[in-house]
Amino acid sequence: MGLIDGKVAIVTGAGAGLGQSYARALAAEGASVVVNDFSAKAAEATVQDIVASGGKAAANIADVGSLEGGASLLETALAAFGRVDILVNNAGILRDASFVKMEESQWEAIMHVHLKALYASTKPVFGWMKDNGGGVIVNTTSTAGIRGNFGQTNYGTAKCGTIGFTNSLAIEGRKYGIRVWNIAPAAATALTAHMPDEYKRQFHIDRVAPTLLYMVSELSGEQSGKTLMAGGGWVGECRFEVHAGYVPEEAFSAHDIARAAGEGKIFFPERPAKWVTAYGPQAE
Ligand SMILES: NC(=O)c1ccc[n+]([C@@H]2O[C@H](COP(=O)([O-])OP(=O)(O)OC[C@H]3O[C@@H](n4cnc5c(N)ncnc54)[C@H](O)[C@@H]3O)[C@@H](O)[C@H]2O)c1
Structure with missing residues (x-):
């Protein structure tokens, strides 16, 4: 028996990296998964991989930062599987530059994928969950948002924003049985290709998904509104004091x-x- 048998999960940015790892792990634990990625080839490859392993998955190739794209996530879940129980807002990009060199286009691109997507992708799903018995939403932050990082004023701003979003949405979701989390992952992916070899060895990509499974399953009980840092076989709560x-x-x-x-x-x-x-x- 799987941890989340019969549940339906949407994972954004699941054509590669952590999203793909999450999608596989959710499917292996019994969920049907909507695999979103704006790269159609990548989304289809993840779907085929899950289906080949005996799981259920459907592709969605929307841009999660657009209102139409966000709405289509819910539409795909309902059309393919009839419901949605879990949303993982994971899609992400980097547009690094020191602040003096930061172009408006770099700033806007980050806000689009990391912040606008929280509104565009979450609102339709939250509304559906509210009317259908609740669910779990996991947003994605970063140490860049928690501690800061050189060259990442845009990304750090957006990633700190996910913490504010999570804190408030968790309060609003409580009366509807909707739990809302933040995850701060660390993993060797295309996004961290610039990191040293030591980082890549320590932060194997599949060492984050167990924490995500804990968050979205009944194993975490009533927990909500919290940020877990997870990577390299380590997990711990992060909070501002x-x-x-x-x-x-x-x-x-x-x-x-x-x-x-x-x-x-x-x-x-x-x-x-x-x-x-x-x-x-x-x-x-
Ligand atoms: N890898 C890490 O160590 C690390 C650390 C902190 C935070 N994060 C965050 O984790 C998340 C996943 O990162 P990753 O390392 O797996 O990155 P990745 O580059 O390996 O994968 C990200 C995926 O998101 C997709 N994507 C990007 N923009 C999209 C959009 N507008 N709509 C739909 N899909 C889109 C990409 O096509 C890609 O397949 C991101 O939010 C990232 O900021 C990662």
């Missing part, structure tokens, strides 16, 4: 704040550089 802080006297000035900051009462201590640049607890 506020320092216990400083309570000033009734009358206080900027100088009082500066004094408290100097006494370590406001900011978190700096992490060692190694912790900031590497991924996961193995770097601590």
Whole structure:
């Protein structure tokens, strides 16, 4: 018996990389999968691969950042399988440049695929889930959105945006039985082809899907509105925290704040550089 037998899942950007890995894993656990990718060849190849392994899949070749494309995801799921239980917003691109060299086209392309798609692809599915007993939605963030990365002001902005989107949608989804997650993956894919060999060895692509399966299945119970970092055989929750802080006297000035900051009462201590640049607890 599979973890998600009889469920229907939509995975965007599933013609390659992590999306393809997720689609295969979801199908292997009993789900029927809508394989979206704007590369028709890639989407069809993933579908054929799943079907050849005894699974059920249907292709959708829409651009997830367009309203028509987003609407077509739900249409494909309903036409092929009659329902939808899981949506994985995974499709992504990079358009890296230092901020002084960042062109408007690079900025817009990132916002289209990573942020506009959250609206365009999620809204129809969320509406259907609301009227049909709930579901699970997983969005995709990145360490670039959580910690920042040189050359990725566009991508970092969008990926931090997925956290805000997830937090709010999880609150709205609660009364409809819709759980909403964020995943921050790390894996050797076309997107990370520029990374060093050490990264590629550590972050094998199939070491993220078990975390996704946990999130979308009953194994995670009522959990919602959380971000899990997953990669290289490691998984852990990521969250923003506020320092216990400083309570000033009734009358206080900027100088009082500066004094408290100097006494370590406001900011978190700096992490060692190694912790900031590497991924996961193995770097601590
Ligand atoms: N690989 C990593 O280590 C890593 C780290 C952090 C975040 N991510 C995020 O994970 C997701 C998957 O990344 P990946 O590494 O598998 O990338 P990938 O390049 O291997 O695959 C992405 C897929 O998305 C498709 N796609 C792009 N734009 C699309 C659009 N508008 N509509 C439909 N399909 C589209 C591409 O054709 C491609 O097949 C992305 O959101 C990425 O930002 C990846």
